[in-house]
Amino acid sequence: MRFDRGCKNTTAAFLLLAVTLCGCADPPAVFVLNDAYYAHIERKTQTTFDPRSRDDIGLILASSFGEPDDPYVPLIADLDATEILDLTRVKQSSGRVWSDKIGIARGLYREHCIHCHGMSGDGLGPTASFLNPYPRDYRMGIFKFKSTGKGLKPTHDDLVRILTEGIPGTAMPSFKVLDKDEIESLVHYVRYLSIRGELERKLIELLPDVEDRLLDDALRGKQDDKYKAQWDTIRGTAREVMEKWVQAEQEVLPVPARPDGWQDPETMRASVEHGRKLFYGKVANCFSCHGDSALGDGQTQGVDAWTRELLNDKEQFLGLAKMTPEERDRFEYLKARDPRILPPRNIRPRNLRQGIFRGGRRPIDVYLRIVNGIDGTPMPSAPLLKPGEAPNPGKLSSDDVWSLVDYVRSLQYESISNPNDHEPVVTRERL
Amino acid sequence: MHVGSPNSISPWPARWAIVLACATFPLIWVGGLVTTYDAGMAVPDWPTTYGHNMFAYPVLDWLRGPWDMFIEHGHRLLGSLVGMIAIGLNVSVFRNERRGWLRVLAVVALLAVISQGVLGGMRVRFDNRQLAMIHGCFGPAFFAFAVAYACFLSPDWSKVSAGRLDRSGQRILRLSAVLVVLTYLQLILGASMRHLTSQISPDFFRILVIFHLINALAIAAHIAVLRVRIAANFPRVLGLLLPVRGVLYLVSVQLALGVGTWVVKYGWPEWVSNWDFAAGYLIAAKSHSQSMTVTAHVAIGSLILAASVLLLAQTARRFLPTGASPSRPYSADRRDGANRPSGLAMEAVR
Incomplete structure (x- = not known):
């Protein structure tokens, strides 16, 4: 009798446990709509969009890109995008984390990236609020450290380099432990998220000018011409986004060789001195942001492109403590529409005296930062003379840029950059 | 040195309990490594390992296999070892220990090990991270229990x-x-x-x-x-x-x-x-x-x-x-x- 009761109790306990555990299902993996941008465009254009437009965009994106567990790659007629979006590689990085018997890892994005960059690549992963700078939101299609010009997409190698080398001084790690195929796969998936997110933004931007619906699925089979025209507009927009990525491989800025004899100490000294003059000159104008001392204290109220959107495209922000009522109201409005968005933050110019450059510390990296600028930040591209162009006092030659590179790279070795290295006064007097 | 309490006719229950606690700590380390390397799904089947009986999986394939598979399969083997130690503990306790509450706790220990194994298995079968979290919380609780149990069986406890x-x-x-x-x-x-x-x-x-x-x-x-x-x-x-x-x-x-x-x-x-x-x-x-x-x-x-x-x-x-x-x-x-x-x-x- 007692045994029966014990059995019943045990069975009941296990059933209760099973029911409880069944309730612990992981939340479904879904892409999140860019509600903050939707609200931003609504407010900017003083329009209230048809509530169905949100679902329309969701439908367009789902039918073109699939879902996180089952991604597709959109096919655009006459555009060979296999180099930038290889479905096999995209699939390897998508979905749940697992690996097969021979160790081929799957779900790489969810294993390595999602906790910062988020499921949709919106930079709103769980850890985002603690990180400075915030993790990159791929949906704007802007990438900072690349070999292509301002406003252009990064090349494949640029993305591989960032993943492999990481970004010092930030939460972006180096993934050197991953093998080449895994890095390749992640690059394709990052591009997939970026293209998807940028198309989403472009579709939202179309909404104020759309006469009826962006895509009315009810028209299918009834008014095929109208339905086809809607899809043509969408495909045209997708082509616009994807073409830029395809073209990026041809847009790499050639880096001219350094002037002869640069390794000679005297030549180097002269180059550094020339670079110093340019640094404080009106053309390069580096000091206005990096400061007279190059400590990065010249312009401390700048914001990046991602934050600008939260501030109604303002380029200056005094900080959270000094937010104007208008800025606060705007942020709260956007936060109400997308509760995940993070408060605006300033972006600080680099302290050049530390000798730490986030895009890489090789001379060529610094050259590319000066010539291309840093997309999405107040760092502009230097006005550069084109090959064969006559000297112009308002522009820099490639030799000038190399001198700037030499000067910037020399700053960390100046005694002022490391006060501990100063000789004691007594020693100097003795000498 | 005599290990065992006045209520126990043998030092073996206490010894088994100490071994159980000592074996559980490395199990927690390896379990931690599984989560750190996100290797929970490195072996996608359970209780088998790639179709083999877990204990019959070729040792060389395991040792030479990918790192995440090495730690996940190792975690399972170590978990099984802890389970066997819990069985040994039960045999020893039921043969040598007079105190009823310690006998009950020995059964609880064995059930806890089994439940933890099943929980880990369900985490794999359903590929569920919430279950992984519960599994991760239950492990340390069991380790604490094993340490306390070893303490209960020690001769000093009775003194x-x-x-x-x-x-x-x-x-x-x-x-x-x-x-x-x-x-x-x-x-x-x-x-x-x-x-x-x-x-x-x-x-x-x-x-x-x-x-x-x-x-x-x-x-x-x-x-x-x-x-x-x-x-x-x-x-x-x-x-x-x-x-x-x-x-x-x-x-x-x-x-x-x-x-x-x-x-x-x-x-x-x-x-x-x-x-x-x-x-x-x-x-x-x-x-x-x-x-x-x-x-x-x-x-x-x-x-x-x-x-x-x-x-x-x-x-x-x-x-x-x-x-x-x-x-x-x-x-x-x-x-x-x-x-x-x-x-x-x-x-x-x-």
């Missing part, structure tokens, strides 16, 4: 006589109980941060981190108070002093590991970026140093929980009166130990 629950004893007992609750809560918070599901918002994660930090400080303050009270009231009772010192040292190490874990995972905070070491710090994802720091933080957390439970057990043994034990009153304020129950006086060895 200690219960005292009277006076005011100072009451305070220490209460503080010890709260310490266990706080350390386990801390472990759950930590597990929630490690087993993040993708849809958690930044605000929710922020709350988790803030609670984890506040609770860490609360534990540190709590253990400091407990250490002071025990040292003040029972300066010669090693049964209380050793666990409380152990927890204190472990918490100190754990605080350093917590900072280290944050740094190796997310870098230095912005407010130290003026220093070159922080401004130029590059995180190496899944590197040896990163994985070991993070996993050590997890494992030491389990050790703190076990030491806290041990302290609670020792405290309860001394201050909770039981019917079977002589319970002579004594004053906690008297420090010479002469008027204390024999158990307390006996342990005053320097």
Whole structure:
């Protein structure tokens, strides 16, 4: 009798446990709509969009890109995008984390990236609020450290380099432990998220000018011409986004060789001195942001492109403590529409005296930062003379840029950059 | 040396219990590594391993296979070993131990190991991170239980006589109980941060981190108070002093590991970026140093929980009166130990 009761109790306990555990299902993996941008465009254009437009965009994106567990790659007629979006590689990085018997890892994005960059690549992963700078939101299609010009997409190698080398001084790690195929796969998936997110933004931007619906699925089979025209507009927009990525491989800025004899100490000294003059000159104008001392204290109220959107495209922000009522109201409005968005933050110019450059510390990296600028930040591209162009006092030659590179790279070795290295006064007097 | 209590006719139950506790700690380490390397699904089937009986999986394939598969299959084998030790413990306890409650606890230990194995299996079968988190929280609880059980079977446990629950004893007992609750809560918070599901918002994660930090400080303050009270009231009772010192040292190490874990995972905070070491710090994802720091933080957390439970057990043994034990009153304020129950006086060895 007692045994029966014990059995019943045990069975009941296990059933209760099973029911409880069944309730612990992981939340479904879904892409999140860019509600903050939707609200931003609504407010900017003083329009209230048809509530169905949100679902329309969701439908367009789902039918073109699939879902996180089952991604597709959109096919655009006459555009060979296999180099930038290889479905096999995209699939390897998508979905749940697992690996097969021979160790081929799957779900790489969810294993390595999602906790910062988020499921949709919106930079709103769980850890985002603690990180400075915030993790990159791929949906704007802007990438900072690349070999292509301002406003252009990064090349494949640029993305591989960032993943492999990481970004010092930030939460972006180096993934050197991953093998080449895994890095390749992640690059394709990052591009997939970026293209998807940028198309989403472009579709939202179309909404104020759309006469009826962006895509009315009810028209299918009834008014095929109208339905086809809607899809043509969408495909045209997708082509616009994807073409830029395809073209990026041809847009790499050639880096001219350094002037002869640069390794000679005297030549180097002269180059550094020339670079110093340019640094404080009106053309390069580096000091206005990096400061007279190059400590990065010249312009401390700048914001990046991602934050600008939260501030109604303002380029200056005094900080959270000094937010104007208008800025606060705007942020709260956007936060109400997308509760995940993070408060605006300033972006600080680099302290050049530390000798730490986030895009890489090789001379060529610094050259590319000066010539291309840093997309999405107040760092502009230097006005550069084109090959064969006559000297112009308002522009820099490639030799000038190399001198700037030499000067910037020399700053960390100046005694002022490391006060501990100063000789004691007594020693100097003795000498 | 004789290991075993007066109620046990053999030293073997105590020995088995010690082996069980000792085998569980590496299991927690390897389990921590599985989560650190996100290797939970490196073997997608369960209870088989790639179709083989788990124990018949070719050893060379395992040893030469991919790293994540190596640790996941190793975790399963180690878990099975702990299960076998739990069976051995049960056999030994039922043959040699007279105390019924210890027999019951031996069965509980075996059921707990089985449940934990099934939970781990379900995590794989359903590829469910929530179950992984529950599995990750249950493991340290079992480890603490195994340590306490080994303590119950030790000969010293029977020799200690219960005292009277006076005011100072009451305070220490209460503080010890709260310490266990706080350390386990801390472990759950930590597990929630490690087993993040993708849809958690930044605000929710922020709350988790803030609670984890506040609770860490609360534990540190709590253990400091407990250490002071025990040292003040029972300066010669090693049964209380050793666990409380152990927890204190472990918490100190754990605080350093917590900072280290944050740094190796997310870098230095912005407010130290003026220093070159922080401004130029590059995180190496899944590197040896990163994985070991993070996993050590997890494992030491389990050790703190076990030491806290041990302290609670020792405290309860001394201050909770039981019917079977002589319970002579004594004053906690008297420090010479002469008027204390024999158990307390006996342990005053320097």
